[in-house]
Amino acid sequence: MNATTGNEEHDHIAEVDWASLAPEGGERIPELLETAATSDGALSDLHDIIRFPAPGHRAAPKVVDRLVDLAVSPETSDMDRWRPLSLLLELVAAHPEDRLPQTTDLAQWRDEVAWASSNDLEKVRAQYRTWSEEAPDEQHHHRMRNRLAVLEADDGVALLQAELDTYEAVLARVPDLVALLHDDRNRSGMDRAGEWVSYLLAFLPTESERIVSEITSASQVLLAKDLRPTPGASATSVSEAIRQAALGSGGEPLPAELFALGLLGDPTDVDLTVGLTHQMAGGNLYNSFAASVALVLIHGENTPREGLRRIGRGGGTSMGYEGLFNESWPHCGNRSPQVLGLLALGRAGDRSRRLRLDILPDLLKSDEESRALVAGVGLELVLGPRSKERTLEEHTRADYDEETLKVLWAIGELPDDAWEDEEFTATLAAWAFPENAEEYRALVGVEPEDEPEPEAPQSPAQAAPAPGGLFGRLFGGR
Incomplete structure (x- = not known):
């Protein structure tokens, strides 16, 4: 593994005034x-201590090198590398709704932080408040709102600077991080380093060309199965040896690698599109789904129809959208993999409209943490951006189509406690809907679902065993 591993270049831990950077x-x-x-x-x-936007996040840029060194060090057990990688992912993508469906524009981000650092704090807050209210879409609204929330703190500008510095510190270590894609020990077993590093790399679009190249050379994603060298087979000639070396020694791509290729792939890369098509048509359900999503993300409005069809087909399996996204997409911050998938599919615009409307109702019910975010995505899908002026009277007179009613009814069927969430009701108000459950349901014409009857307690002999599953992730699962 050709990587820097805890050497003097990065080992300045004792020289940092940690108490000053992170008072708590x-x-x-x-x-x-x-x-x-x-x-x-x-x-x-x-x-x-150092998560964004905790006060101690100012220390995060100083921690990055040590975390990368731990992840790539030969002294770290193969089964332990995921821990520092998972924390790096949390530092880079604490608010993934800021990063999806469109990727981060690093130059604009730098300019924005420089502007905030050089202006009066009250002026900066007022501008972010305006940007949030006038945002052209939900992604921009949440990005501006999240940054405004940070700026409410006295040291908010320093925290924004630390967020950018942390991102750039991780960018600088991409040459070391991609080494974790190539070692077979990092590609097998539970909590694979190759999996976690793929999640992390996917959020570094400024290094997309290098990362895509490393992923495709580490696995055989670009090859159909009938073109792959047989494991353990010896070359019978010099030309065959050269051919096998050119094909690479990697095995099946990890679902997480396909996730990264979807966020970072270039639509003009014909080889990548063909390789993902092979995966999409393969017999591995998880890789087929992940490759289908990747194709849609790469090609956006020009996405092949087959990719959309296969995503929908996967949603109809026993695994459903939740299980399939859980296998290939990460859990970042308080956002589930399925929420990230819903956001990212927005890259395809109207082409993915039906898919997103198919995913949305169940996600609204099941993911309470992201309910307000998902409701906003749904309302934007059928009614346009929140910044458009509307009135309650317009909703009363409107004759909405089937897709719009599907979203409005899905919201109306939520339990009463959903209306106790201020962020959720504020989202409804942004589209001029009532913030009271009874008034909203009366407006859209839906009856609340009956609360389920409590089940009679079972004896120990009757109780079913707890379901199995993947090892729980430190920060909430994949």
Whole structure:
């Protein structure tokens, strides 16, 4: 593994004034970094201190190099590399709704932070408030709203600067991180380093060309199965040896690699499109679904119809959208993989409209944490952006089509406690809908679902065994 591993270039832990950068627990950072690769508790505590936008996030840029060194060090167990990688992912994509469906424009981000740093704080807050209210779409609204929330703190500008510095510190270590894609030990078993590093790399679009090249050379994603070398087969000639070397020694691509290719792939890369098509038509349900989503994300409005069809077909399987997204997409911040998928499919515009409307109702019911976000996505899909002026009277007179009613009814069928969420009701108000459950349901013509009857308690002999599943992720699962 050709990577920098805890050398003097990056080992300045003792020289940092951690208590100053992170007033709440900063003095513990050196100790926590010592065991961050082996202890769930240490990793969780470190996350709580430096996560964005906690006050201690100003220390995050100083932690990046040490976390990368831990992830790539030969001294770190293959089964432990995921821990520092998972924390790096949380630092880079704490608010993934800011990054999807459109990727980050790094030059604009730098300019924005420089502008905020050089102007009066009240002026900056007022401008972000205006940008949030006048945002052309939900992604821009949430990005501006999230940054405004950070700026409510006295050191908010410093936190915004630290967020950018953390991102750029991770960017600088891409040459080391991509090495984790190539070692077979990082591509097998539970919590594979190749999986976690793919999640992380997917959010670094400024290095997309290099990352895509490394992923495609680390696996055989570009090859149909009948063209792949047989494992363990010896070359019978010099020309055959050269051919096998050119094909590469990697195996099946990881679903997480297909996720990364979807976010980073170039629509003009014909080889990648053909390779993903092979995966889409293969017998592996998870890779077929992940490759179908990747094709849609890469080609957007020009996406092949077959990709859309296969995503819909996957949603109709016993795994459903939730299970299939859970297998290939990460859990970032408080957003589930399925929520990220719903957001990202917006890259295809109207081409993915029916798919997103198919995913949305069940997601509204099941994901309480992101309910307001999902409701906003649905309302934007059928009614246009929240910045458009509307009135309650317009809704009363409107004769809405079937797709619009599907979204409005899905919202109306939510339980009463959904209306106790201020972010959810504020989302409804942004489209001029009532913030009261009874008034909303009366307006859209829907009856609340009856609460299920409580089940009679079972005896131990009758109780079913708890379902199995993948090992729970530190930050909420994949």
